[in-house]
Structure formats: structure tokens, C-alpha cells
Amino acid sequence: MTGEEIKSAHKQYNLQSWSRQKSINPIPLQKAEGIYFWDYDGNRYTDMSSQLVNMNLGFGNRAIGDAIKAQVDRFCFMAPSYAVETRSELAKTIIGLMPDNMGKVFFTNAGADANENAIKMARMYTGRNKVFSRYRSYHGSSFGAGNLTGEPRRFPLEPGIPGFVKFFDPYIYREAISFESEEAATAYYLAKLEEQLGYEGASSVAAIVMETITGSNGVIIPPKGYLPGVRALCDKYGILMICDEVMAGWCRTGTMFAFQHFGVKPDIVTFAKGVTCGYVPLGGVVVSKSIAAYFDDNLLSCGLTYSGHPLACAAGLACVRYYGEADILGNVNRVGKALGETLEKLKEAHPCVGDVRYIGLFSAVELVRDKKTREPLVPYGKDPEGLMGKIIKLLSARRFMTYSHENCVLVAPPLIITEAQLTEELSKLDEVLGIVDKEML
Ligand code: PLP
Structure with missing residues (x-):
């Protein structure tokens, strides 16, 4: 053509x-x-x-291309219930890059379904049903991820899923109030969030979902102390902290994952994009050891035909190795x-x-x-x-x-x-x- x-x-x-x-x-x-x-x-x-x-x-990138070709020569697909070298090794490698509280990976096809499955797991693990996420965020265009999204791209899905609550992010440049310092801004936004949790009933909130650094809505970087403050609120009320690292993860911000800038340990991390750099689609949900242990005895009611696709995992493994080697x-x-x-x-x-x-x-x-x-x-x-x-x-x-x-x-x-x-x-x-x-x- x-x-x-x-x-x-x-x-x-x-x-x-x-x-x-x-x-x-x-x-x-x-x-x-x-x-x-x-x-x-x-x-x-x-x-x-x-x-x-x-x-x-x-x-x-030759290394990624060659890894995909090598996997094509072995086999292209094997159902998620079989143990496959690239799938096992990539999960092990990802856990090795995470803080010591993280335990296991559930692979998805991309970012939206990573967020879908993260909120599903959070609801199953906590037995609670509300989910907090922020205005000016983007978490994907499918129904659940779209309902997490806090900007007009979610409008076609409205009136939306009951229990999906939005709160304001610390977008200091556009705030009507001016703050003396980043710390003062942090204190303001955290107090508002805690107030809102109170009005919603904190004990019914399963998770707070945030893009660690808001991406497509304008690279909004949280002020000093904000993420540790959200972590403390999550601990206080038994809420899971979910960091969406789909865009900000995989070296983009100068650390392997963006949450590493802020000294916090999330309970769940979602990723996609840079894990394979798009050579084959792949995403995933990393869960803490305690969430992983919960599913030892309770059914993990999540599934995708292509969870941990061998070709995608081959690409992911080559990609993640390349980040380090280069x-x-x-x-x-x-x-x-x-x-x-x-x-x-x-x-x-x-x-x-x-x-x-x-x-x-x-x-x-x-x-x-x-x-x-x-x-x-x-x-x-x-x-x-x-x-x-x-x-x-x-x-x-x-x-x-x-x-x-x-x-x-x-x-x-x-x-x-x-x-x-x-x-x-x-x-x-x-x-x-x-x-x-x-x-x-
Ligand atoms: N989360 C964030 C922060 C994103 O930027 C995106 C996509 O841009 C998604 C989730 C959705 O990912 P995908 O388009 O792979 O479903």
C-alpha cells in the first residue's frame, strides 16, 4: 500500500x-x-x-525485539494457570524492585484493567465498597477505571458507579488560596481529605487511588509530605493506598517508580506502559504480602485470558533488564x-x-x-x-x-x-x- x-x-x-x-x-x-x-x-x-x-x-530496541523473537520460537501463548519462565521471572523481578512490603503480581493487558482489578481486589480484601480517587486524574477508559477518572473523559460513563467518590488533588498553581509553604498546602489538602472521609464514612472506604504524579492532566507533582500524609490517613482508617504508576512508573520521573521519591510504601501498585514500552501490551497489579496472603485461602475472583501473556512477559523482562543495564x-x-x-x-x-x-x-x-x-x-x-x-x-x-x-x-x-x-x-x-x-x- x-x-x-x-x-x-x-x-x-x-x-x-x-x-x-x-x-x-x-x-x-x-x-x-x-x-x-x-x-x-x-x-x-x-x-x-x-x-x-x-x-x-x-x-x-534490539534487546526487546530479540527477547520477543526467542519466545515466539518456544511458544507464543500458555494459559495463566501454567508456569511459564518469562511470566515467573518477570513477576520475581518486579517484586525485587518494589519495597519489602510487596508480595505478588497479577498481570493484565494494560493500565485500565490493572486499575479495574486493583479496586476489585481492594474491595474483596477489605470487605468495604467505597473507592476514593481524585479530580484531574486519568485511570483508564473502561467502566471501573473510567469511574475512577476525575476529568471529562469519564462523562460518557455517568451517572457512574455508586461508592466512587472524588476528592481534590493538591494542584497548588490553580488553588484559590495561596499557601506560605508546601507543608502548609499539604496540611490543608490532608485536612480536607480527612474531613471528606468522615462525611463518607471512613470505615466503608476500601481504597484511595491516586496517580502518584498526575500525568495526562498536567504533570501535577504532590507537595512535600502529601503522600506520607495520605499513607498515614490510610493506616488510621484501615484503607488501602493504591498508587497508579501506569504513566509515572518505569524510570519516567528519575526513580524506578514515582512513589520512591516520597518515601511511601503503597499497598497496591498498578503499572503498564513502560513495563514493555509498548512492544507488546502488558500491565499489572502488585499487591502487598498481606493482600497476597489473603488470597491464599480466599478465591482471587479475577481473571483474563491473557494474564501474563508469555510474549508480553518476554518483552517486559528484556525491557526491565535494559533499564538497569543501560x-x-x-x-x-x-x-x-x-x-x-x-x-x-x-x-x-x-x-x-x-x-x-x-x-x-x-x-x-x-x-x-x-x-x-x-x-x-x-x-x-x-x-x-x-x-x-x-x-x-x-x-x-x-x-x-x-x-x-x-x-x-x-x-x-x-x-x-x-x-x-x-x-x-x-x-x-x-x-x-x-x-x-x-x-x-
Ligand atoms: N492510568 C494512567 C495514569 C494512565 O495515564 C493511563 C493511560 O494513559 C491509564 C491508567 C490507562 O492505561 P491504558 O490506556 O493502558 O488502559
Whole structure:
């Protein structure tokens, strides 16, 4: 097929996610290597979002490809009830990377079903039925994960599942109150959460589910003491703490898992994306030793045909080994420092940049009409003039490929990016922000 034929068949036969089908305009792609991909006319694009913040190791990683091929030669599939080397070894490796309270892994196909199964296990283990999650979070688009989600992508599922309660996250930049310090903000949000637990009946709450660092809703990093404070509330009321590490996990933020920045031990961790970098889909739920022990005698009423798919586990094992062998965390911390410094300069230089938030190679640029009032460039949930789409187009025209959410542009390149490559790409972002300053405010 030619590029044009591929594009036209895509438009005619595929239903593309999160899109009005009439407005889609997919680029037909021919090949990809490292942080780049090419269309059928030979144009090279830079992946500045790691696709959907999943391709942490970029395209064409030989070690992952070879591990998949080796497993294809042995067998492609074996039901979850058989012991398979890649499945056993990956679970063992993941537990080895976790804090000492964690016990076992239940593998899923991706992130949404990891969260589905996490809340199911939490409800079975605690015998309670309410689940707390936060506004401005995204946990997946299936029914349960979609009900955890605290932004408009859950609206088609409403009126929603009874017992799914939302609370406010510590988004200090957009808070009406100003705080003297991060600690003061933490104390405020924790007091509100405890108050809400009281009104909901804390003894009926099975779990508090949080993206450790909120991802697609604008890389919102919790203030000092916030996660330990949530942990303490969970301990006080017998609630399970579930950290969704689907986007923030696997070296993205400069530690293997984002919760490691904050010195907390969750009861359940969900993961997906970077565990295989998308070479084969895989997700999972890691549970504490005590939750694992509960299911020694009680039925684990969870199941998926492809739980722990041997090919996916082969990819996962190669991927996780590669993170260590190639010192990916070293690169994330080195290049991430440069990313943060450049983003701070962009914020200084451009009236349209209200805030920049970054940790490791995970960052967002929040656009405003006015730095002082912090009025967002586009109102929440709306973009009547299509401004964010225009900004993404201006970036794409310079082959800087990423996406936006509300008034934030995401910058989350593959974790193998070099400082020189990053500098080249951020100069394109600088140029586009200059156009926003002149033409869109
Ligand atoms: N949780 C978080 C934090 C995510 O960012 C995503 C997807 O972006 C999901 C869950 C859902 O994962 P998936 O799309 O693999 O189902």
C-alpha cells in the first residue's frame, strides 16, 4: 500500500480513539528508530511524548525485539494457570524492585484493567465498597477505571458507579488560596481529605487511588509530605493506598517508580506502559504480602485470558533488564536536569507560559492568557477557537510531536534522548511559544 492508501483505509475503516472521526488526519508512517519516526515521503519526526508516554526506550530496541523473537520460537501463548519462565521471572523481578512490603503480581493487558482489578481486589480484601480517587486524574477508559477518572473523559460513563467518590488533588498553581509553604498546602489538602472521609464514612472506604504524579492532566507533582500524609490517613482508617504508576512508573520521573521519591510504601501498585514500552501490551497489579496472603485461602475472583501473556512477559523482562543495564535512570536524571533548566528559561521568556512542572523526563508547560491572573489560555473543558490544536499543529510542522490536554502541552520524550537532541527540540518549542505570545494572547 502507498502512504496515501494506508491513510485513506485508516480513515475509512478505523474508529480512532478520542476523536471526532471527520476531523482525523493520521500521518502514515513507514519506519521508526530511537526517538524518531518517518512518513512515506521521508520526513523525520521527533517523538516528544514517547507516543502515549509508554515508549520509554524508543523504537527499535534490539534487546526487546530479540527477547520477543526467542519466545515466539518456544511458544507464543500458555494459559495463566501454567508456569511459564518469562511470566515467573518477570513477576520475581518486579517484586525485587518494589519495597519489602510487596508480595505478588497479577498481570493484565494494560493500565485500565490493572486499575479495574486493583479496586476489585481492594474491595474483596477489605470487605468495604467505597473507592476514593481524585479530580484531574486519568485511570483508564473502561467502566471501573473510567469511574475512577476525575476529568471529562469519564462523562460518557455517568451517572457512574455508586461508592466512587472524588476528592481534590493538591494542584497548588490553580488553588484559590495561596499557601506560605508546601507543608502548609499539604496540611490543608490532608485536612480536607480527612474531613471528606468522615462525611463518607471512613470505615466503608476500601481504597484511595491516586496517580502518584498526575500525568495526562498536567504533570501535577504532590507537595512535600502529601503522600506520607495520605499513607498515614490510610493506616488510621484501615484503607488501602493504591498508587497508579501506569504513566509515572518505569524510570519516567528519575526513580524506578514515582512513589520512591516520597518515601511511601503503597499497598497496591498498578503499572503498564513502560513495563514493555509498548512492544507488546502488558500491565499489572502488585499487591502487598498481606493482600497476597489473603488470597491464599480466599478465591482471587479475577481473571483474563491473557494474564501474563508469555510474549508480553518476554518483552517486559528484556525491557526491565535494559533499564538497569543501560543506566536509563542515569540518563533521565542528567537530561531531566537540562529539561527543567530550559523549561524555567521558557517560563521567564514567554508571557504565555504560566507554569512549568517537571520531574525526570516528565513535564508539562501550562499556557495562560495572563501570567498574573493565571487565566488559562483555554477555559477548562473547552477550546472554542481551537487554540491548543493550532499550537500542536505548529509544533508538528516543526516535526516536534506531542499532544496537549486542556491548557497544558506535554513534554515527555523517550528516556534515551540525549541532551543535544533535547536542546534541538526545545528550541522548536521556544519558537512556537513565541508565536503564541504574539498571536494568541
Ligand atoms: N492510568 C494512567 C495514569 C494512565 O495515564 C493511563 C493511560 O494513559 C491509564 C491508567 C490507562 O492505561 P491504558 O490506556 O493502558 O488502559
